[in-house]
Amino acid sequence: MRKDNLIPAKEICIRYKVERQFVSTLFESGIIEIVKIEETEYIPDEQLGEFERMIRLSRDLEINMEGLEAIHHLLRQIEKLQKDNRRLRNRLGLYE
Incomplete structure (x- = not known):
């Protein structure tokens, strides 16, 4: 993963006015990903949303x-079901 696609967790906390513990808890819960490089923690920019x-x-x-x-x-389950639904609709379209 390129470092230019990473945002320091400390900067995120300042910008969004959240405590570092909130970010850590989201990571521990598996909601967001944290990348650690040389003792600095980063959040990938695709996780920002x-x-x-x-x-x-x-x-x-x-x-x-x-x-x-x-x-x-x-939300992950809904996304999976929507993906499956699209896939099945596409397969059904082949038979119409």
Whole structure:
């Protein structure tokens, strides 16, 4: 992974005004990925959207970490089902 696609976790915390513990908990829960290079932790830029979604849910709707984990899991299931649905529709289109 290229370092220019990585954002330092410390910078994320400052920019989004979140505690470092929030980022660590998201990582421990498997919601976001953290890459450690030379004692510095980074968040891949493709994880930023998911990170922002979790911040909004936490702040705006006051959802706790367990709720964020459940929502993340359900969103992944929905994405998988949508992908399967597209694949099946494409296969069905071959027979029409």
